[in-house]
Amino acid sequence: MFIRLVQDFGLESEVAKHLAHTYGDRAFSVAKLASLTGKRWPIVGRRLHSEFPYIDAEVRYACREYAASAIDVIARRLRLAFLNAQAAEEALPTIVNIMAEELKWSEREKKSQLEAATKYLQQEMGQNVNRASRERIPINLTKSEISEYVKRFNSLDTDKKGYISLNDLRASLKSDGEMVSFEQLHEILNEVDVHKHGQVEFPDFIQMMAAIKAGSITHSRFAQLAEMAEEDQRKKISVDRSGGGL
Secondary structure: OHHHHHHHHOOOHHHHHHHHHHHHHHHHHHHOOOOEOOOOOOOEOOEEEOOEEEEHHHHHHHHHOOOOOHHHHHHHHOOHHHHOHHHHHHHHHHHHHHHHHHHOOOHHHHHHHHHHHHHHHHHHOOHHHHHHHHOOOOOOOOHHHHHHHHHHHHHHOOOOOOEEEHHHHHHHHHHOOOOOOHHHHHHHHHOOOOOOOOEEEHHHHHHHHHHHHHOOOOOOHHHHHHHHHHHHHHHHHHHHHOOOOO
16 A cells, blocks of 8 residues: 555655555545645655654644644644654644644644643653753762662663663563553653663663652653562562562
């Protein structure tokens, strides 16, 4: 199907694959709403963000399928907020402008939608966690607290690489019987991955824990996961020492 989208509409191959996978037979209806790019190739389909295959047509289609707010689009229709909250924030002005055209929003409504969606990303999608880490809040932790956080970090970094990767998170959740999607794993990692290189190093982890203690961060799924992993490890050691616990 995606080949027809490329040939019939002049869409990028990556975008065509995304539309075919996401919308199935409706992909052609979405493609018909794509704007001309003004380039030789691709002919149509303006990306909302350069790093992701989402295009303008998807926002227009969402509006015609009764999406009523920018939050509807980024969180429930495109799910860009779950993949990368930073990218969603960068794409918001474009998304709001397209929705304003479709839904005849006033400038006041556009501003209100932009503010509400930005607040949603900050409070619900880990942006405040990430921002607090970037701001480098002074580390005011005791020796015992640092020792405790070293244990938590190591409970996820089981092979002692010096950083926590996406695979480490997946392995930890799998051992607990939790099935989490690739998108959700990315979302959890992005809370602390301030350098955007797909891993969390110990200084960034300690920075986050200091921010939690200072009250700059009130919720972090990454911190909760580290605490759960350490607790599981402690229970395992306790059972091993007791000869199986039976």
